[in-house]
Amino acid sequence: MCGIVGHIGKAPLRKFLFTGLSSLQYRGYDSAGIAFMDVQKNIVVYKSVGTVENLETITPQFESHIGIGHTRWATNGLPNKNNAHPQVSQHGRVAIVHNGVIENHSSLRIHLQNHGVKFQSSTDTEIIANFLEHQLLLGAKPLDAIKRLFFLFEGSFAIAVLFQGEERLYFAKRLSPLVLGRGKEGNYCASDPAALVGYANQFFDLEDGDYGYLTEEQVILYREDQMLDPRFAIKDLEHYEINLNGYSHFMLKEIEEEPSVIEKIMNKENLFSPELLSLMRNASSLRFLACGSSFHAALLAARYARSLGLDAYCYRASEFNVDPFYPQEKNAVFVLLSQSGETVDTLDSFYLLKSKGYPLISITNAKESNLARKTECHLYLDCGVEVAVAATKTYMAEVALLYRLLSEAFDKEYKTFFEEAIFSLKEVIARKNEISYLASPLARVNRFYFLGRADSYDASLECALKVKEVSGVSCEAFPSGEFKHGPIALIEKGTPILVFLGEKGGNFIRLNVEEAENRGADTTIISSCSQDDIVLPHAKGELSALSFVMFGQYLSYYLALELGKPCDRPQNLAKSVTVR
Numbered sequence: 213m214c215g216i217v218g219h220i221g222k223a224p225l226r227k228f229l230f231t232g233l234s235s236l237q238y239r240g241y242d243s244a245g246i247a248f249m250d251v252q253k254n255i256v257v258y259k260s261v262g263t264v265e266n267l268e269t270i271t272p273q274f275e276s277h278i279g280i281g282h283t284r285w286a287t288n289g290l291p292n293k294n295n296a297h298p299q300v301s302q303h304g305r306v307a308i309v310h311n312g313v314i315e316n317h318s319s320l321r322i323h324l325q326n327h328g329v330k331f332q333s334s335t336d337t338e339i340i341a342n343f344l345e346h347q348l349l350l351g352a353k354p355l356d357a358i359k360r361l362f363f364l365f366e367g368s369f370a371i372a373v374l375f376q377g378e379e380r381l382y383f384a385k386r387l388s389p390l391v392l393g394r395g396k397e398g399n400y401c402a403s404d405p406a407a408l409v410g411y412a413n414q415f416f417d418l419e420d421g422d423y424g425y426l427t428e429e430q431v432i433l434y435r436e437d438q439m440l441d442p443r444f445a446i447k448d449l450e451h452y453e454i455n456l457n458g459y460s461h462f463m464l465k466e467i468e469e470e471p472s473v474i475e476k477i478m479n480k481e482n483l484f485s486p487e488l489l490s491l492m493r494n495a496s497s498l499r500f501l502a503c504g505s506s507f508h509a510a511l512l513a514a515r516y517a518r519s520l521g522l523d524a525y526c527y528r529a530s531e532f533n534v535d536p537f538y539p540q541e542k543n544a545v546f547v548l549l550s551q552s553g554e555t556v557d558t559l560d561s562f563y564l565l566k567s568k569g570y571p572l573i574s575i576t577n578a579k580e581s582n583l584a585r586k587t588e589c590h591l592y593l594d595c596g597v598e599v600a601v602a603a604t605k606t607y608m609a610e611v612a613l614l615y616r617l618l619s620e621a622f623d624k625e626y627k628t629f630f631e632e633a634i635f636s637l638k639e640v641i642a643r644k645n646e647i648s649y650l651a652s653p654l655a656r657v658n659r660f661y662f663l664g665r666a667d668s669y670d671a672s673l674e675c676a677l678k679v680k681e682v683s684g685v686s687c688e689a690f691p692s693g694e695f696k697h698g699p700i701a702l703i704e705k706g707t708p709i710l711v712f713l714g715e716k717g718g719n720f721i722r723l724n725v726e727e728a729e730n731r732g733a734d735t736t737i738i739s740s741c742s743q744d745d746i747v748l749p750h751a752k753g754e755l756s757a758l759s760f761v762m763f764g765q766y767l768s769y770y771l772a773l774e775l776g777k778p779c780d781r782p783q784n785l786a787k788s789v790t791v792r
């Protein structure tokens with residue numbers, strides 16, 4: 213997924229690069245690197261494995277007014293120093309940072325090897341660096357060399373490039389995000405405006421196929437051979453401001469923001485246009501497309517939609533994009549959810565559906581993301597930046613927004629259940645200590661399970677995902693009724709099973725619990741009944757499953773603490789999944 217930044221001008225470069233990269237670490241944090249041009253116009257590179265903070269400690273003070281930086285989520289090649297960006301070409305004339313994946317990298321690598329290029333890394337990015345250098349050696353100008361990438365390189369790339377001796381910051385974009393910024397000290401580029409807070413006040417979102425270069429005063433931009441005068445716009449970056457407000461971790465802070473996130477969605481005026489409400493009312497079916505936590509949020513929404521009499525289905529976007537399904541009905545409405553709005557699997561699905569002309573609604577927490585900009589009907593979660601990589605409050609916001617949308621479209625009163633949900637989430641916050649006590653024994657086992665039924669099963673899926681993501685403990689969720697049809701074979705003496713006993717199928721679930729206990733499972737029932745192990749007294753009503761989800765979020769958080777895991781930046785993950 214990777215985050216890239218670049219600057220040319222008078223801003224204090226070292227400080228800018230490290231501040232910008234720190235705010236992009238949600239995009240990846242397995243290694244980081246910077247490159248700048250020194251006074252002799254030589255390219256100097258610093259790289260390290262791990263976080264931007266690691267890199268900062270090994271980077272001396274320096275003076276320069278042109279530089280690029282990168283924080284990596286490895287796709288091609290191990291996450292080691294050699295493969296970290298910037299990647300430099302064989303003769304040191306080109307340094308590049310890259311977000312994306314070059315799909316035809318093998319043939320390009322062989323082609324360049326046949327021309328004598330010796331590669332130092334296993335990245336696809338080094339191929340771009342060497343291709344550009346090879347073009348220079350053949351006599352091409354940097355801009356022409358960059359333009360040729362669009363013809364020969366398949367896949368995605370947002371790049372920032374330094375050419376030795378050139379006081380220009382080159383860039384190009386296809387499929388991966390890249391924004392240009394302008395401030396009083398010069399020009400910038402970044403994967404996300406968040407990296408430019410405090411430096412740029414005007415922005416320009418590049419389109420696929422755009423390339424060009426920046427000088428301190430100028431922006432030279434080409435689109436399909438035409439030189440373009442980019443119209444920079446002022447963006448309100450207030451919502452990018454982040455701080456811990458006294459919390460120890462962003463994950464904890466963001467979990468505890470959930471009641472107010474829901475309250476905001478409940479109270480917002482004129483949230484949906486009359487056109488959108490009538491589109492929903494006239495839908496012959498609703499089809500949700502999403503990945504990860506957003507997919508789980510869609511499951512709850514689809515369940516609610518079905519209770520209103522609608523046909524509603526959920527598809528994993530990462531499956532749909534390779535095996536799409538196009539319903540025959542004219543009024544099938546597709547709803548695409550992606551917290552970042554950059555999830556490439558969801559974007560792929562979006563393009564497939566758009567080409568078939570289906571009505572599309574997108575929901576994101578990033579207002580200027582690809583998905584948001586490309587969908588005519590976009591709904592903004594508006595729950596503030598979610599810094600912790602694993603989704604928590606955005607999941608809640610997605611469920612809440614869809615619940616309100618469906619309720620309004622079908623003239624259902626929604627405030628009562630919203631208020632119940634807010635109240636019950638506050639109860640869970642008040643009881644978080646009880647959840648923390650569970651973490652220590654669970655941290656000592658290497659796997660455990662969640663069981664639920666109906667909406668509490670949807671909730672258990674999200675909880676199992678959160679446990680895996682944040683604590684690294686192996687955890688699966690099963691519909692409790694399905695457990696006896698196979699997974700029950702996994703039970704050994706003492707296997708921990710956490711059971712969400714919701715309003716639907718309570719007696720059946722108790723039977724399933726007995727079946728599991730008879731085979732040695734160590735079960736813990738979480739319900740609103742006073743007789744059970746963990747009591748969430750107000751987990752009632754249409755949105756009651758949300759308190760189970762919050763329970764699972766807390767549990768994951770406490771498990772991570774027990775195991776000494778970095779809960780805000782779990783291993784191998786990134787927040788914006790821009791690769792297939």
Ligand code: GLU
Nearest residue numbers: 213214286287288311312
């Ligand atoms: N393909 C590049 C690498 O592995 C960039 C990865 C990305 O953008 O996620 O280094």
